[in-house]
Amino acid sequence: TALLKNVTELPHLLFSGSAGVGKTTLALCLCRQILGDGWKEFTLELNASDERGINMVRERVKKFSKFAGLDTNIPFKIIILDEADEMTSDAQTALRRIIEDASKSCRFIMIANNISKIIDPIQSRCAVFKFTTISEKEVISHLKEIAKKEKVKVDEDGLKAIYDYTEGDLRHAINLMQATASLGGINEENVKASAGLTKTKDVDEILKMAIAGKIHDARNKMIELIKVYGMSESDFLKYINEAMYRTKQP
Incomplete structure (x- = not known):
């Protein structure tokens, strides 16, 4: 790719897009391509949602970026900061200074679901790449490849149900497929059971009760749906909104 034609001139990178579309995977692939077999030694991968805050920026990132003794075959070290949009504003401000100070020896790859939460001074120091949601055709094609290799029985309705539930998040789709396979095969009924969707009709009933x-x-x-049957709060909100739309309630 154009990014790798002259790696010494590689800018800091900012990958943005919804979950499960390959941002972190691409970052790791770039590290392997640029740094070679010993890429792990010269790569620092952090999850900002787990380690967010000013101390993480000042201590771990700063220490790694200032560590001397780069291999002559390594152009620079790479710091991957996953879920960077979960960092506090203070941490991002501190990171901006560290990026400036470490630019001779390090490149940063920042990964965010919501680019609007990344402060402008950091965005301006990076080449920004926006990842789009993976299409239904691509997700289903990939799931079919996995099913073939793993010798799992699948049907089109089951794969379509996985895509509809995961909405282009390939990582989530693969996890749901794996969970569904344990029920004996990938079909629509098993997908719904695995994803906890067998109770979606109860959401319609809840809406009717509330309207009445x-x-x-x-x-x-x-409460029964969430606490007893395991439907997540986010799924409940999603399905109650869909139910309201179907009933044309304001």
Whole structure:
């Protein structure tokens, strides 16, 4: 690619896009391509959502970037900062200074789901690449390849159900496929069972209760779905919104 034609001139990079579209995978591939067999020694990978804050920036990143003794065959070290949009504003401000100070010996690859949460001074110091959601055709094609290698029974409706639930997040799709395979095969019924979607009709019932003024009953039913049947809060909100749209409620 154009990025690798002259690696000594590689800028800092900022990859943005929704979860599961390959941002971290591409970052690791670049590290291997640029740094060779010993890439792990010269790569620092951090998850900002786990280690966010000014101390992480000042201590771990700064220490790694200032460590002397680069191999003559290595153009620079690489610091991958995953979920950089979860860093505090203070941490990002400190990181900006570290990026400036370490630019002779390090390149930063920052990864974010929401680029708007990255401060402008950092964005301006990076080449920004925006990743789009993976298409249904590509996700299903990849799942079919996995199923063939793993000798898992699949049907089109099952694969379509996986895509509809994961909405272009390939990592999530693979995980859901793996969980569904344990039920005996990839079909729509098993996908729904694995993803906890067998209770989506109950969401419609909850909405009807609420509209009818039975707020207490609706609340208890919602708690049952979440606490007993394991439907996540985010999924409940998603399905209640869909139910409202279907019933054309404001």
